[in-house]
Amino acid sequence: MTNKNIKSLLLEKGAEIVYIKGFNNTGINDILIAAGVPKGSFYHYFESKENFGIELIDHFLPRFLTSADMYLEKETTSYIQNLHDFFTDFLTFIKENNFVGGCPIANLSLEMSDLNEKIREKLKEAFELMNQKVVLFLKKAQENGELPKELDLDATAQFILNSWEGALLRMKVTKNGDPMKVFDRFIFDKLLINK
Amino acid sequence: MTNKNIKSLLLEKGAEIVYIKGFNNTGINDILIAAGVPKGSFYHYFESKENFGIELIDHFLPRFLTSADMYLEKETTSYIQNLHDFFTDFLTFIKENNFVGGCPIANLSLEMSDLNEKIREKLKEAFELMNQKVVLFLKKAQENGELPKELDLDATAQFILNSWEGALLRMKVTKNGDPMKVFDRFIFDKLLINK
Numbered sequence: 001m002t003n004k005n006i007k008s009l010l011l012e013k014g015a016e017i018v019y020i021k022g023f024n025n026t027g028i029n030d031i032l033i034a035a036g037v038p039k040g041s042f043y044h045y046f047e048s049k050e051n052f053g054i055e056l057i058d059h060f061l062p063r064f065l066t067s068a069d070m071y072l073e074k075e076t077t078s079y080i081q082n083l084h085d086f087f088t089d090f091l092t093f094i095k096e097n098n099f100v101g102g103c104p105i106a107n108l109s110l111e112m113s114d115l116n117e118k119i120r121e122k123l124k125e126a127f128e129l130m131n132q133k134v135v136l137f138l139k140k141a142q143e144n145g146e147l148p149k150e151l152d153l154d155a156t157a158q159f160i161l162n163s164w165e166g167a168l169l170r171m172k173v174t175k176n177g178d179p180m181k182v183f184d185r186f187i188f189d190k191l192l193i194n195k
Numbered sequence: 196m197t198n199k200n201i202k203s204l205l206l207e208k209g210a211e212i213v214y215i216k217g218f219n220n221t222g223i224n225d226i227l228i229a230a231g232v233p234k235g236s237f238y239h240y241f242e243s244k245e246n247f248g249i250e251l252i253d254h255f256l257p258r259f260l261t262s263a264d265m266y267l268e269k270e271t272t273s274y275i276q277n278l279h280d281f282f283t284d285f286l287t288f289i290k291e292n293n294f295v296g297g298c299p300i301a302n303l304s305l306e307m308s309d310l311n312e313k314i315r316e317k318l319k320e321a322f323e324l325m326n327q328k329v330v331l332f333l334k335k336a337q338e339n340g341e342l343p344k345e346l347d348l349d350a351t352a353q354f355i356l357n358s359w360e361g362a363l364l365r366m367k368v369t370k371n372g373d374p375m376k377v378f379d380r381f382i383f384d385k386l387l388i389n390k
Binding site: 021022024101102106107109110111123156158161162163164165167173175178179182190191 | 216308350354362373
């Protein structure tokens with residue numbers, strides 16, 4: 001394998017372990033063993049565990065961003081429906097995982113924001129990128145006449161994204177989809193109504 | 196000190212460390228040192244770190260429940276306003292802590308729900324107790340004519356609590372009060388309106 005491939009493999013296997021065990025609770029050796037890479041070679045690929053954490057965020061983020069782009073581009077008569085389908089896709093994924101894991105960006109945020117400033121800055125950027133996607137859905141819906149012209153799109157997106165993260169967090173505890181059902185009902189049947 | 200006092204001290208000091216560093220990242224010796232209790236005596240007070248985690252939840256929970264009771268009992272013309280004041284109190288506390296820490300129940304949830312079933316069960320109960328308090332605010336407001344009679348109080352409380360946790364999570368990342376401002380605006384100016 002090339003160095004680039006080994007690095008990708010370490011990120012992929014590391015992501016799987018961190019997703020369940022947490023960042024601090026995951027030893028560098030756990031990752032090397034899972035990837036089948038010789039002990040002691042971690043620092044050949046990453047300057048530090050901090051740097052690994054930052055690259056991990058770039059590894060997790062496309063799950064959200066690429067899926068959002070797909071639903072943003074999907075032909076539709078309702079971009080609110082597309083946003084709904086986008087969130088439903090995540091719920092399906094989380095159900096298939098028996099409600100284990102949740103949102104990796106949120107997990108890292110709660111664990112690392114107070115401990116590492118560089119990781120926090122990166123997480124802040126990640127949330128902003130995620131938020132911009134939600135804004136785009138709302139903007140398309142607004143242009144499509146589905147939302148009031150005066151709606152503050154950025155604030156609405158922030159509220160939706162944070163509430164969604166809150167529902168994901170709660171689902172880790174309940175191990176059922178109820179928190180997302182409630183999210184769905186309040187966001188899509190009450191908030192995102194053109195009135 | 197009595198055994199009971201030492202146990203309380205271990206919970207108090209342990210809570211402070213876990214609040215910042217996380218549960219897995221906090222060693223038993225860190226707690227003993229902070230409490231000035233002899234090394235090796237932890238298991239005299241707690242059967243296991245798991246049990247310590249469970250007692251920690253009981254240690255954190257009254258911050259929410261007792262404060263809720265205070266605002267539930269506070270004489271008022273508006274229980275929605277009391278609920279608002281209750282949340283504002285937390286925001287003040289979090290601001291004073293420079294947005295470090297957030298909600299200890301949420302932190303433990305994201306970290307431990309997938310790793311320890313007993314701790315998850317305890318966290319689930321904790322959230323339900325918190326939720327019941329929010330239901331009580333809404334019920335008093337409803338009886339007071341501030342909310343529609345047909346409002347589903349439990350679902351509304353779930354949505355509010357989860358969205359609040361989402362805002363707290365995001366504040367750990369932004370290190371400013373913006374996510375709570377947005378929460379405030381959507382919950383109190385849009386959702387909790389009698390129409």
